[in-house]
Amino acid sequence: MSFILGINAFHADSSACILNFGKLIAAAEEERFRRIKHWSGFPSESIKYCLNEAKISISEVSHITINTDPFANFAKKIIYSITNTPKFIFFKNRIKTHFERLNLLNEIRNIFPSKQLNFKIHRIEHHLSHLASSHLLSPFKNSVTISVDGFGDFSSGAWGIAMENKIKVYGRSFFPHSLGIFYQAMTQFIGFPNYGDEYKVMGLAPYGKDRFLNKMRSIVYLKKDGNYLLNLDLFSHHKKNMSFFLNKSSPNFLTLFNKNIEKYFGISFRKEDEPLKEVHYDLAYSTQAMYEEAFFNLLNSTHSKFGIDNLTLSGGCAMNSVANGKIYRKSPYKKIYVQPAAGDAGGAIGSAYVVANQLGFLKERQKMNHAYWGPSFNIDYNNKLLSDNQSKINKAGCIAEYIKSDDKLFNLTAEAISKGLVVGWFQGRMEWGPRALGNRSILADPRRVDMKNILNTKIKRRESFRPFAPSILREEVLEWFEEDDDVPFMTHVFQIKKNKRHLIPAVTHLDGSGRLQTVSLLTNDKFYKLILEFKKLTGVPIVLNTSFNENEPIVCRPEEALETFLRTKMDLLVLENWIIKRVIKI
Numbered sequence: 001m002s003f004i005l006g007i008n009a010f011h012a013d014s015s016a017c018i019l020n021f022g023k024l025i026a027a028a029e030e031e032r033f034r035r036i037k038h039w040s041g042f043p044s045e046s047i048k049y050c051l052n053e054a055k056i057s058i059s060e061v062s063h064i065t066i067n068t069d070p071f072a073n074f075a076k077k078i079i080y081s082i083t084n085t086p087k088f089i090f091f092k093n094r095i096k097t098h099f100e101r102l103n104l105l106n107e108i109r110n111i112f113p114s115k116q117l118n119f120k121i122h123r124i125e126h127h128l129s130h131l132a133s134s135h136l137l138s139p140f141k142n143s144v145t146i147s148v149d150g151f152g153d154f155s156s157g158a159w160g161i162a163m164e165n166k167i168k169v170y171g172r173s174f175f176p177h178s179l180g181i182f183y184q185a186m187t188q189f190i191g192f193p194n195y196g197d198e199y200k201v202m203g204l205a206p207y208g209k210d211r212f213l214n215k216m217r218s219i220v221y222l223k224k225d226g227n228y229l230l231n232l233d234l235f236s237h238h239k240k241n242m243s244f245f246l247n248k249s250s251p252n253f254l255t256l257f258n259k260n261i262e263k264y265f266g267i268s269f270r271k272e273d274e275p276l277k278e279v280h281y282d283l284a285y286s287t288q289a290m291y292e293e294a295f296f297n298l299l300n301s302t303h304s305k306f307g308i309d310n311l312t313l314s315g316g317c318a319m320n321s322v323a324n325g326k327i328y329r330k331s332p333y334k335k336i337y338v339q340p341a342a343g344d345a346g347g348a349i350g351s352a353y354v355v356a357n358q359l360g361f362l363k364e365r366q367k368m369n370h371a372y373w374g375p376s377f378n379i380d381y382n383n384k385l386l387s388d389n390q391s392k393i394n395k396a397g398c399i400a401e402y403i404k405s406d407d408k409l410f411n412l413t414a415e416a417i418s419k420g421l422v423v424g425w426f427q428g429r430m431e432w433g434p435r436a437l438g439n440r441s442i443l444a445d446p447r448r449v450d451m452k453n454i455l456n457t458k459i460k461r462r463e464s465f466r467p468f469a470p471s472i473l474r475e476e477v478l479e480w481f482e483e484d485d486d487v488p489f490m491t492h493v494f495q496i497k498k499n500k501r502h503l504i505p506a507v508t509h510l511d512g513s514g515r516l517q518t519v520s521l522l523t524n525d526k527f528y529k530l531i532l533e534f535k536k537l538t539g540v541p542i543v544l545n546t547s548f549n550e551n552e553p554i555v556c557r558p559e560e561a562l563e564t565f566l567r568t569k570m571d572l573l574v575l576e577n578w579i580i581k582r583v584i585k586i
Contacts, residue, residue, distance in 0.1 A: 002359065003056060004063045005119070006352025008344050009042050009107070011068070011152075012195060012251045013434075015345035016046035017373070018054045019352050022361030024137075026053035027373040027432045029345045032556040038195050038250045043348075044111045049375055058112045058119075064104060065122045065355050067129035067347030072153040073174065080154075080175065084238075124351035126152025128167065130314035130342075133350030135162040136357065137368035138337035140310040144302050148173075148295070149315035149343070150180035157315070159226070159298065161306050165357050165365070170305075176238035177230045179294055180317050182220055185235060185256035186287040190280050191270030195251040201284045202322050203466040204276070206511035208285030212265065216290035219264075226301030228294045234261040276465075292323050292330075299331040309334040314350070318342035318491070319434070321515050325493035328483060340371040340433030340489035370523035371437050371489055374430025377558050382576055385558050393580060396566050400580045406526070413574050414533035416581075417445050417543060421571035422458055424548055426561045427526050431554070435490040436547035437517055438471060438527030440554050440561075442570070444506065444544040446470055451506035451544060458569035459550055467515065470496075470507035471545040473531055474518040480504075480542065481516065490517045506544050517545060 004019040017027035026049065031037055033045035051058060104121055124132075130147035145167060146159040156178030160169040173179075183198055192200045221229040232238060236258040262268050270280055299311070311333040313324070318338050327336055339346050356362055386393070386400050393400055403409040417423055423443045431437045442459065444451050456462060469490055478484040482495040493515045501508045508514060521528045535541040547554045548561060550568055555561045558575055565573040565580060573580040 002063075002361070003054060003061045004065060004352045004356055005047065005050065005061045006065045006067075006348040006350075007043055007047065007104075008067050008348040009104070010040065011344050012038050012040050013341075013343055013345035014039050014041055014043040014046070015341070015348045016043045016050050017349045017352055018050035019356055019361075020054065022353070022356040022359075023366055024349065024368070024373065026050045027341075027349060028375065028430065029341070029432075031553040032374065032430065035553055035560075036250050037553050040249065040251045042107050044107075047111065053375075057115060058108065059116045061119045063122060063355055063359075064108070064119045065124055065351035066104060067124055067126055067344070067351040068153055069123040069125045070153075072125040073155055077154050122351070122355045124354045126347065127155055127158035127172070127315070128169070128354060129347040129350035131158060131160070131162070131167050131169070131312070131350070132354045132357075133346040134312040134314040134318075134337060134339045134342065135167060136165065136353045136362065136365060137339060137349070138310075138312050139367050139369075140312065140335065140337060142308055143310040143312040143337070144306050144308045144333075145312040145314070146298065146302065147313075147315040148179050148298070148317035150178055150184060151175055152344075152347075156180055157298075159302050161308060162312065165362050171225065171227065171302075173227055176232060176235070177228060179220070179228060179291060180315070181235065181237055181256055182230060183287060183291055183317070184253070185237075185261075186283065188253075188255055189257055189261060189269045190283050190287070191272055191274060191276070193272055195253060198320075200463065200466065201287055202320065203463070203509075204281060204284040205288040205322070206285070206509060206513075207465060208278070208281030208283070210286055210289055211282040212286035213289050215265065216286050217293075220290055220294050222294055222297045224301070226298040228298070234258065234264060288322060291317075291320065292326065295320070295323050296326075296330045299327065299333065303332045311336045313338045314342050314346065316343040321491055321493045322513075324491055325483075325513070328485075336485070336492075338489065338491040339368065340431070340435065340437070340491070342491070343434070345433070369488065371432045371435075372429040372439055372524070373432040375556060376429040377576075379576065382558055382578060385562065386575075386578060386580075389562060392566065396582075398566070398580050398582050400578055403577050403579055406529070406577070409574065409577055409579070410526075410530045410533040412579065413443075413530055413572070414537055416572050417443055417534055418537045420445055420448055420451075420454070422455060422569075424561060424565050424570050424573040425527075425530075426548065426555070426558065426573070426575045430556055433489060435517070436545060436554055437489065438519060438524050438545065440548040440556075442546045442548050444468075444546075446504040446507040446542050446544045447538065447540060449505045455546065460546065461551065467509040468507050468544050468546050469517060470504060470514045470542045471517040471519050471527070471531060473528065473535065473541040474520045476541040477516070477518055481514070485518075487516050487518045488520065488523065490515055492516065503540060504542055507542065
């Protein structure tokens with residue numbers, strides 16, 4: 001046996017995975033166990049889960065990888081610090097902190113104090129980890145591979161070609177220039193300060209106009225070779241330490257823009273509790289449009305240079321599903337693959353696969369065509385949970401019933417959805433990545449005009465401008481969407497056909513789009529059969545799918561699913577083959 005443990009630690013979306021001879025066995029993000037969004041400490045619980053899933057102890061791990069290398073781009077760091085003397089102390093402190101946080105041996109010893117440790121530690125450059133996480137798990141032999149994010153190892157982007165298992169980087173964007181920083185700074189300026197709020201700007205953008213687009217073009221400069229530069233006069237990330245708090249917390253970035261940006265736009269930044277106005281809609285639209293101009297400048301340049309029609313995307317910016325959905329229309333690429341955890345969590349898998357490749361384990365590459373790599377719970381576990389909580393269930397006016405037949409379970413659940421009930425759907429192994437993909441999902445009827453309001457009132461309590469996603473049977477995509485492709489991880493937004501939009505208003509955004517998930521019988525037979533049953537009842541091969549949570553990380557364990565169900569106004573909880581339903585409405 002040759003086990004490789006990959007980790008993303010002391011960084012946003014801390015995570016771990018385990019490989020055996022280059023085959024992925026398990027992967028999970030620490031936030032799901034800690035119940036704190038984007039947890040950025042050491043992924044101790046994820047590591048324990050991965051070892052448990054592999055049925056091994058830490059003593060049997062031969063290699064541990066991490067998706068950062070303090071020596072990567074070191075010359076660039078030194079040159080920058082010398083030519084920007086006031087920042088020398090800033091970089092010295094950052095490097096010192098970096099090394100302190102990468103003392104993996106001590107971290108592992110703290111978790112397993114009595115175990116013998118036999119592993120070798122490998123530090124893999126941040127963007128190489130990203131690129132590997134996408135290409136090496138894609139269905140492509142060869143691809144143009146691109147990573148774009150905030151920053152990692154002094155770089156905000158890397159691109160090149162991947163031929164079979166070899167990845168060659170031909171271009172990079174270095175600190176302090178970053179598309180991720182641009183988008184995050186504008187997200188803060190529009191009034192969404194929390195780490196990961198960029199998806200709110202994507203949701204808000206269709207409500208606005210391009211009023212500020214010309215001004216944006218003087219913030220992000222596009223180069224002919226596809227690279228990009230920032231107007232640094234408007235930003236503060238290069239002048240002070242912007243590091244987020246790492247100890248037992250969600251990342252918390254300081255303000256990335258400076259006062260000059262208010263003068264530049266002629267408006268003050270919006271505080272989180274202030275109402276959204278037309279100007280904020282227009283800023284969101286212009287931010288997304290500027291990002292897309294830079295994104296497609298890079299894509300078209302790389303295609304022209306390398307002449308390969310397959311594209312693999314990674315890095316936090318690869319989660320911009322709106323831009324991803326326009327790739328076929330705005331670039332020459334013919335096929336796209338985006339890993340389900342394209343952001344920093346996915347770097348754990350990428351670093352592990354880099355080492356697996358170095359060790360010669362990838363002669364037959366594993367393709368990641370599903371995202372179900374997390375914990376699962378057996379029937380005895382669920383039986384005990386419901387038995388232990390029987391009085392609480394009864395007190396909430398609910399009853400629990402075991403449905404032995406899967407077909408009956410699908411029929412009852414589909415019927416409940418078709419009647420407008422909101423269903424918590426908990427099945428099998430938890431998803432890897434930020435999206436609920438049919439195993440830890442809340443499901444509802446996409447045909448109801450009022451379903452967004454119902455969900456926000458009963459459970460989600462989120463901004464009204466944010467859309468909900470359609471999960472659709474794979475073979476039905478071309479009938480309902482203007483483009484046809486595999487989108488198993490909700491990484492693309494496609495336009496819904498005009499003659500279909502009125503049929504599914506709950507998942508049709510203001511601009512006629514939907515962030516779809518394609519569901520296949522081969523990768524998730526239960527979810528597929530449920531949607532198929534809904535189609536038989538309604539003629540619509542789509543259900544509304546949103547994450548099973550209430551302003552917290554997506555549920556991991558049955559306990560969390562039950563707690564969320566009981567404290568919200570969800571109508572039905574399907575916990576494997578158990579149905580818990582409300583007899584007395586709350």
